Amino acid sequence: MNQIANTEHSIQHLSFRVRQARYALPIELVREIIEYGQITSVPMMPACIHGVINLRGNVVPVLDLAARFGMERTAASKRTCIVIIELELNEVQQRIGLVVDAVDAVLDIEGHEVEPAPPFGTGIRTDFIAGMARNEQGFTIILDVRRVLSLDDILQLNRVMALAG
Incomplete structure (x- = not known):
């Protein structure tokens, strides 16, 4: 069973949409939400990595969740956002x-x-899912962001950071 289902208290999550599905991440990972803006593309990156942005002088790699889930890359609209998360990767924030x-x-x-991920029917790989939260609107898929960002992606992101830095 996942760590969310083992807790007796509530945990705050940021909910968002990728295509028509509702997803969520623990709020503790979220640093800020910014409007979709100028992204500098970096050559020879996988399709799911849009490129990098300058966030108050810091280079931040940008990953397209739809492309990571095997869908077409996101075409920006007025509601498209970039959720800035912070993770510890290789002992560095x-x-x-x-x-x-x-x-x-x-x-x-x-x-x-929170229920465990079903073996099929979510539209994304089940190992990306930490759990499914049921509410009035149906289900919200709680992402396991460390699985979504695979080791290969992390290495690619570190390469982006090295190139851009």
């Missing part, structure tokens, strides 16, 4: 931007509301 179609809300998700 790393900020990464995630392109999403729209940000919805901050949800309080109770541990008992």
